[in-house]
Amino acid sequence: MQTAEIQRRWLNFFEQRGHTVVPSASLVSDDPSLMFTVAGMVPFVPYLSGLVPAPYPRATSVQKCIRTNDIEEVGKTPRHGTFFQMCGNFSFGDYFKEGAIRFAWELLTTSEEDGGLGFDPADLWVTVYEEDDEALALWKQYSSLPEERIQKLGKDTNYWSTGQPGPAGPCSEIFFDLGPEYGIDGGPATDDDRYVEIWNLVFMQYQIADVNSKTDFTILGELPKKNIDTGMGLERVAFIKQGVQNMYEIDQVRPVLDRAAELAGKTYGENHDDDVRLRVIADHVRSGLMLIADGVTPSNEGRGYILRRLLRRVILSMRLLGVEGASFGELFPASRDSMQSAYPEVASGFDFISRVAYAEEKTFLRTLASGIQILDGAISEAKGGAGSVTGETAFLLHDTHGFPIELSLEIAEEAGVSVDRAVFTQLMQEQRDRAKADAKAKKGQRADLSVYKELRGLGETQFVGYDALNHESRVLGIVVEGAPTSEAREGEIAELVLAETSLWAESGGQDSDQGIIVGEGFEAEVLDVQKPVPGLFVHTVKVTFGSIGIDARAETRVDADYRRGATQAHSATHIVHAALRDVLGPNAHQAGSYNKAGYMRLDFTHSEALSQATKSEIEEISNLAVRSDYEVVTREMGLDEAKSLGAMALFGEKYGDRVRVVDIGGAWSRELCAGTHVSSSAEVGMINLVAESSVGSTNRRVESLVGMEAFQSFAAERAIVQQLSGGLRVPRAEIVAKVEDLSAQLRAAEKKIASLEAARLAEQVPTLLQSAERVGAVQFVAADLGKVGSADDVRGLVIQLREKLGSEPGVVVLAGTVPGDGAGKPLVVAATTASARELGIKAGDLAKRGAQALGGGGGGKPDLAQGGGTDPSQISEALTQIRRLIEG
Incomplete structure (x- = not known):
């Protein structure tokens, strides 16, 4: 049974039973706390939570979803995918447990000929929350399952909540038994991969608070309206109904896998590592296709970063399979052809999708080439020294160039060196810790949307600002410091919700209006207008006079000029x-x-x-x-x-x-x-x-x-042109030619000065060579050149001196001050001869030590390196420190 056919049967089944068919929402979630739509119930959260009145008593959808928290597991297990589709049926205070269980069993076990999914009851298991005797009794009533195949499990697996105070309730999960060849007997309670969860029925019936963990919370009581939220994994049902081993082999995904294998000259099923890479490619190409179709484009932050990461993982996986050139031109059309029957927009919008994907591939292939150059250099150093690529280099490649550690390990291993995995792991953990702390801080800054629940329940805010800038309305609610209150006093910052408003709330790219809200005995300056939940305008104001109470008459006045x-x-x-x-x-x-x-x-x-x-x-x-x-x-x-x-x-x-x-x-x-x-x-x-x-x-x-x-x-630019015309004493039409002439004269003068400076420095070569002294086993030339024109001049002189030292072990270190703020910026340049490097003396180490004395940093290659700092008075100390390092 094709995936699109399963989707069609799902929607038909619930539509015939009074459910409103709701099209899939975008992968880009409306929820400000979510980057993507991560579950089928996300678009319905305002209705399930009671924040917004539901427009229908029951609904059904097949929702596009993206989850990337387990991205490293993609391809390794039969069920982890970044893009997936969740079939859901929802009840908003309509039917409850009895209806949800009856519908689920009927759809699953009705024969394919009669429009069902045709599962054999002998292959199904069910779990219920251990204290939910009602659900247990209903399963016994409506299914043909023996009691031993209805298992009771605890809160950690069979109790649903958002992890925050609010709606929660027990759930009941339906599993398919793959058979004894896939694992041990004993049902879902064994937590064995043999039992695949295909459907979860959430019975949202309680209000919880004091949430300390998934299993530690306080039940305040039952919800006024009990809701049903269910989710059946479309890909999981598809791989079972199609008789394949995992979700990567279903009809919507396998064509991409096969095309990638063909491009790489691989046979799927012959090599475990190659199979994982092929599955990653198939999953991520489909995910990229669907994200771009919903308007996400690659970037270095937010959703765009996730898309970029997925696309780069495809490119890297193809490289590990031996394909170094571009491949998106083959892979994305394969994914489009597989998905267009369910989502026609991927075909109609493919011109846009392909241009975005192909451009990203082209850019990253260039980045990849530069990263490999860095790794090649690190491998050369490893061969001549410690025998391993540093963990810092591996982390730089991962963090900046998108190299997974596996790629660095593979390339290094082929070159006969290792990678310091321990340091890499430590740096990765430090990065994760920083990310977690940042996410926690951001989470703490989010407003609790439940504060608007009762206000939104009073109806939508009517925007009348298309036709009128001033409009008299009524104050429905006041929020101060995140909590509802009955009054906002003079000097306070408050949020006002009105029945109607003429003030535009920021949306659609247009910033919010400026203006005031006035009434009998009060006035408030409007600082911002937002829509924290659909249909509700919230005016952030500063009360400049008097106090504002609930039910007060209030006139919104838009700043007409703004x-x-x-x-x-x-x-x-x-x-x-x-x-x-x-x-x-x-x-x-x-x-x-x-x-x-x-x-x-x-x-x-x-x-x-x-x-x-x-x-x-x-x-x-x-x-x-x-x-x-x-x-x-x-x-x-x-x-x-x-x-x-x-x-x-x-x-x-x-x-x-x-x-x-x-x-x-x-x-x-x-x-x-x-x-x-x-x-x-x-x-x-x-x-x-x-x-x-x-x-x-x-x-x-x-x-x-x-x-x-x-x-x-334009007027400001005109004034500048007039100033230039007067200052240069030329007509306006001749300004450009005059400036170009002056620029040419300046460049010629700078070139002449640089030539004279280089000649002056070159004259010092004999004197500097005569100053050479033996330090340990090397000839050491060191000097403070004072003020110099540029770092390039110093490097040129250092290289000249090194050449004069010939084949004997030698080190040249010159310091000076280049133009900059105040007294200028100090720098130090070091060079070593080949025989000095054979003694283990590296220019990078010398420059780094000298730069530290100057209050800065530096480094470079073993033969030539440079450092800088902030304190020119420490140049003498920097040369002393370098001398000590050589002595050591």
Whole structure:
């Protein structure tokens, strides 16, 4: 049974039993505490927790999920995958244990011919929480399982909670028995891999508090509405129904594995290490495909870092299989073809997906090449010294260049040296400890969203700011320092929830409005407006006069000048986006934006820097659109109708069934957007594109000033031009030529000075050679050159002196002060002859010792090295320390 067919049967089964079919949410979670959607229930958390009233009594979905906490186990076990799909059925105060158990047993054991999944009851086991006699009795009633195949287990396995105060409850898990050839008898209680968990039924019925651990908490009582949250692992059911060994061999994953094996000239099933690598490749390519399809692009932080890590693990795994060149052009199309029947968007968006993936591969292959050069150098040093690559080098390769320790070990082993694994492990642990401490600190800073539960239960905040800047409303709730209260007093920072508001809450790339909230006997300055949970506007204010109480009449007043600037900037974002697509083509998709009064920032998919001519063309098209005074029309309609009209739905954005469509010049710019806009393009005023930069291997960013801010920027530049024209005594049109002429004269003068400085230093060679003295077994030349032009001059002189020493053991160390703050910056340069290095004297060690005396650091190769510091007065001491090191 194909994976897509299992998905279809699941949704049909529950739809026929009164469940609303809810499409999969994005892998990018709405929950601010989560990076990704990590479970099928995540999109339903506001309903399950009671934070937001559920729009339907029961629902079903097949949710896309990403988990990376066990990424190192991928490929090693039959069940660990980063991307997976969770089939879920949910009840929000509707049916409870009886319905959940009855539905689960019916779907699993109904024959395939009758629309079920066709499991043999003889292969199934069930676990229940040891104190949940109700669930045990229901399993006996609705299933044909003998009592010995319904096992009671404790809180550590069969009690669900988020790990935080809130909803919790017992759960019941369903397992498939793979058979005696896979392990010992005894059921799931043995915790043996023979028994595969395929479905978990969570009975959310209690409110808990005082949570100290997974098993140590206080049950406060039953929830007013008991909920059902279940999850069946689609991949797990698929590998069982398809008769394969693991999730990597199912129809949605195996084609990528086979293509990787073919490229590497390997046969799957012949070598354990190769098999693990092939499974990693198959899993991570699919995960990368689905993440990019949901708008994630590679970067060095957050979600983008996770995607980058997955893609790089694919490249490294291919390399360990012997494939050193690019392979994504073969692997990603294989994954697309396997997934498009379930997710058509991976085919329709493949042009974007492939450009992102291929660009990342190209970039990392270059990075990999430079990392291998570092490792090769470390191996050469190891062969000439300690016989092992340092743990610090291995960690640098892992942390900076993305090398897994396995790759360093393999390459080093082939070269006949080892790697200091103990130091590497220690550094990795220190990094993990820092990451945990950082995560804990960030977790402690998050607001407890439960404080808004009752407020959201009163209904959605109605935004009326499209049509009115001032609006009288009513205070529904007040929160001070994270706790609900009945009053906010003068001088306090408080959060206000109103029934309606004209103040825009930050969203869709548009910053929140500025303004005030006033009422009888009070006034408050609005500092921020946010939507911590869907549908709820929370106004952060400073009470500047009087006090505010619950139910008080309150008027929201938007700062008209700020709103005008914000609408100008938001409409300018749409205009620049359309201009970008005009110039660069339809592949230049918006990948993020931010706008506020007078400023807009737009990220877009493109892998190359824009030339000055291209930037000028985009700016010109944008301002021509402003001058054309296009009508800006905003309409509300269904999502499908909007897409049929060609409205752009942007990657990574989430849309409801009803959407707002903003047209500028008709179809010239037509986008889904809930923000506030001008009524005609001329109102934007002026667009001044001030910056263009990279925000990743596949994304660029343009920044523009808008309206009066754009004019003020041009006016400031005009003043600078006038100053230059007067100072240089040339007409404005000749400024560039004059500056270029002066720059050429300056470069010529600097070159002449450098030549004279080099000649001056070269004249000192005979004197310095005569100053050589024997220290131990080597000829030692050392001197303080005083003030020098540059470090390059010192290095050149050091190399000349070393050559003059010939074949005998010799060391040259010169110090000096290069231009810098105050008295300048001290530096020390050391060089050794080949015969000195045979005695174990390394220039890197000498430079490091000297730099330490100067209050800095240094190092380098055994033949030539350099160090620097902050205290020129310690140059004499630095030379003394180097001499002592040689003596030793």
